[in-house]
């Protein structure tokens with residue numbers, strides 16, 4: 001079944017009968033002229049909305065921001081040069097000396113590395129890997145200013161109870177931010193569940209063709225303005241107009257790509273789940289118990305990502321299996337039209353590591369080659 005909402009499909013297409021070019025012009029200008037200096041000064045006070053200088057606002061980037069805000073049900077959105085641009089500017093803007101951040105679940109590695117850099121400036125952080133609300137509540141401190149999480153995570157796709165986390169945060173005046181990259185704005189709408197800010201790497205599914213980088217933050221006009229003033233303008237990780245144009249083009253086919261990738265990844269996940277050489281498949285639609293209940297409550301479907309722990313003797317055997325695949329490229333990142341495989345570990349973690357990321361875990365990003373071809377490729381590599 002197609003998990004995409006029909007209204008979202010129209011937003012992605014920017015459908016309508018407004019006269020003019022179907023795609024917006026690429027406004028390749030770094031600055032904008034005004035009639036008078038007074039007008040320029042007035043515009044500078046509203047630099048997040050008015051095009052003054054493209055390190056602030058650019059018309060092509062603005063069109064993408066407005067479309068993403070509509071998809072997320074947000075008052076405002078700001079686009080960045082990359083997902084890390086959005087994440088680092090947001091953390092930098094919201095946090096000050098003495099603040100604590102609680103990171104819940106599996107978090108993208110460089111996000112934690114950025115938090116480690118913030119420690120040098122008096123911002124502390126801690127991590128909670130449990131998905132239970134009691135454990136998350138117990139990990140809060142009087143200094144916690146922000147709860148930051150990913151759901152689904154991007155390796156094992158574990159889900160966290162979004163509405164419950166946001167409710168305990170709100171009751172204590174703590175902000176919440178979620179990295180919604182895996183779900184995309186089409187499969188999960190965290191703002192409707194009480195989140196304050198949603199972050200994206202647009203590099204993955206929104207771009208969809210492995211040819212551009214981008215990031216975004218969406219939320220209330222007030223919070224996005226805060227990120228704009230205290231993060232975006234100062235760190236300067238701004239999106240270029242051509243990248244915004246490519247991402248608008250990517251958005252137009254996102255619903256069609258995701259519907260196909262969702263169906264094909266599920267077929268691949270089911271095939272692997274039944275294979276004797278597979279110990280465990282990680283895919284939210286195959287989860288049981290509380291995870292299955294969260295999937296039904298929070299998500300409309302899952303994207304083209306899955307991972308599996310293989311019944312192979314060691315890390316080297318998992319890599320050898322990955323190398324035997326012919327249709328899955330060996331590359332990092334995910335979300336494009338080409339299928340990819342990657343390992344959870346660059347080097348062998350050994351048999352005694354903590355086990356959250358199994359030694360023989362491989363992640364698959366299912367592209368558009370078709371489930372049948374991908375399954376027969378997996379079959380030959382596992383034989």
Ligand SMILES: Cc1ncc(COP(=O)(O)O)c(C=O)c1O
Pocket residue numbers: 082083084085108150154179181182200201202203213214215333
């Ligand atoms: C879940 C997640 N968030 C954020 C990022 C960072 O995005 P970018 O590479 O666009 O900076 C990535 C990149 O892999 C990611 O997987």
